[in-house]
Amino acid sequence: MFIRFWGVRGSIPSPPTTAQYRNKLRHVLKLSNGKTFESDSDADGFIESLDDSLKNLLGGNTTCVEIVANNTRLVFDMGSGFRELGNHLLHSADPLTEMHVFISHTHWDHIQGWPFFKPAYIPKYKFNFYSPHGNFQQRLSEQQEFKFFPVSLNFMASRKEYMDFDPESSVVINGIKVTNIELHHPGKSYGYRVEYEGKVFVFATDSEYNNFTTSKFMRFIDFFQGADVIVFDAQYSFDQEMQRVDWGHSSAFVGVDLAIQANVKKIVLFHHDPDNDDFEILNLFKKSQMYKQDNYPNSEMEIYLAREGLTFNL
């Protein structure tokens, strides 16, 4: 099972500002320490030696994660990162022209990439949409009403199928089992558990876990149980989370607690707040590592920070 992240921000696309770029540049220049770079490979070597936070951008695109398994492509959410996936498919002449698209919910940050996804305008591409919300076709069509976007959904030449996918049910696609669960978010969001050849991936974004009873927690611990990789909504710092009750998002600390109880191997902090810059998000990541070390010193679970281009091979 191959996993690739195309969009990791929450709420709204948030490209880096000039001030943020200069801030990174300042850090890099200090580290260059008078070095001179004769060739591109010299410069590349230095860049590679930098900390992850300096050699990469987390990226400003909203949520989209791709999975390829058993020659089948699954996509989770069509935020603005979905546009990048479309461009990649066209540039790489990828032979897989059918994809199965699972939607957490239809807040803008999770569907806004669709009208800009170029393969959607090409007849040979086929999309099978899965959304437990039930009226997904209508929602997608409304996003492209003429007053919001110049091209209607019907005008997009690809083939589209809107599959029945009841809440809390499963579907099997070419041997890949996908199960959904309702998350706690305004207007409802759905999480997905993907199982293939003994490997488990969980996509659980846009959810809050405040004021939960033990049985409610257990429901999620069961759903996350034994996952090799879980993508978790860690939009806020713990303090922000306490101030923003009922906003429908969570923090890394809650994610660490839940994931460790569910025997998860790797948790990926996801749906970064658009108002937090890369350094602030990296700081939350370091705090989550300290939290894990303090509270679960014997746990071998690994914590990752979602960034555009991050991949896993399970």
Ligand SMILES: [Zn+2]
């Ligand atoms: Zn969102």
Ligand SMILES: [Zn+2]
């Ligand atoms: Zn949302």
